[in-house]
């Protein structure tokens with residue numbers, strides 16, 4: 573027993589020391605090359621602004637070339653280098669071509685922000701099979717594809733073992749932590765990304781490639797625009813002073829994750845902190861919360877309107 577507590581104590585001290593070392597020097601982003609997926613809209617667009625404001629060169633990836641060109645034009649005042657790389661994250665060849673195009677232009681990729689995402693809500697049995705597949709392809713396999721394509725390049729960028737070689741930020745959602753009815757598929761894909769991101773962080777330990785997970789809460793973007801705070805509030809799922817976040821909040825968290833090498837950043841205030849805690853330690857209480865406190869049918873009706 574004594575030996576066990578000694579080992580646990582030592583492990584905690586080592587963990588703290590490693591954690592402190594990791595957070596010691598915020599990374600200077602000036603001149604770094606950042607590839608952002610889903611950069612044509614919402615959180616990705618805001619992240620492009622936030623990285624450009626730090627002096628980073630930004631490569632913008634999404635399907636809609638015109639929308640990407642508009643975001644690129646918005647970045648002109650920052651006087652940083654930019655590149656538009658149209659690609660569909662569900663297509664291997666397009667992802668590989670996009671990564672090669674960024675490498676050809678800048679010679680490196682320091683940061684990948686895996687942000688492209690898609691959202692459909694509603695009861696599982698009512699979801700169109702094509703939508704089910706799209707949720708998996710974009711939200712789950714998309715980030716895997718992009719990470720897989722940049723890792724070899726990032727590996728070559730580290731000069732010594734442990735030096736900064738690159739950073740992958742996987743944008744998931746609080747819906748992957750707080751598991752809501754009507755979001756079983758979306759939440760499942762977002763939970764999958766949390767597992768992927770955490771395991772990848774450990775897999776890449778020692779290579780100089782860092783991995784973070786950012787979990788935004790409901791955010792005012794085309795994805796959530798039609799859900800409406802009022803409908804969620806009427807269902808009892810939003811506390812009185814709680815508001816949807818602005819995309820800039822998630823973008824700031826993404827930049828912070830890279831600069832300070834944060835493992836996970838979960839956004840959302842007290843309601844989400846308590847929910848997160850309860851999901852981990854007392855899931856039965858969360859079952860009861862959904863059954864007794866929330867108007868589940870009203871909630872499902874509201875999240876049925878998810879999606880741009």
Ligand SMILES: NC(=O)c1ccc[n+]([C@@H]2O[C@H](COP(=O)([O-])OP(=O)(O)OC[C@H]3O[C@@H](n4cnc5c(N)ncnc54)[C@H](OP(=O)(O)O)[C@@H]3O)[C@@H](O)[C@H]2O)c1
Nearest residue numbers: 610612613614615634635636660661688689745790791793
């Ligand atoms: N908004 C929220 O309430 C919220 C909450 C938590 C987490 N999140 C997460 O935040 C991320 C960004 O969401 P958002 O709210 O900013 O949504 P959004 O405004 O709808 O933007 C989604 C982005 O993903 C891109 N995209 C979709 N399918 C794609 C594909 N097949 N290939 C390439 N790009 C694709 C879209 O660009 P194109 O259409 O041009 O391809 C767009 O740039 C998502 O991962 C989402 O799960 C959002």
